[in-house]
Amino acid sequence: MVEIKIKKNGPILVHGKVRLEGPDGEEIVLEKEVIALCRCGESTNKPFCDGTHSGCFSPDS
Numbered sequence: 001m002v003e004i005k006i007k008k009n010g011p012i013l014v015h016g017k018v019r020l021e022g023p024d025g026e027e028i029v030l031e032k033e034v035i036a037l038c039r040c041g042e043s044t045n046k047p048f049c050d051g052t053h054s055g056c057f058s059p060d061s
């Protein structure tokens with residue numbers, strides 16, 4: 001089972017075994033069973049969250 005959580009003022013956490021595909025169809029190899037996907041657009045390691053989101057979100061996002 002895959003569980004997806006949207007963190008308040010943070011990334012989208014994906015728990016479970018998934019296959020992640022890049023924009024050109026290439027598989028992005030995942031080394032962990034929990035990944036954090038950026039939803040602020042500021043990460044330098046997209047599609048993953050690198051913590052840059054701090055202060056990017058409005059209080060209710």
Ligand code: FES
Nearest residue numbers: 038039040049053
């Ligand atoms: S959500 Fe963390 S860097 Fe974008």
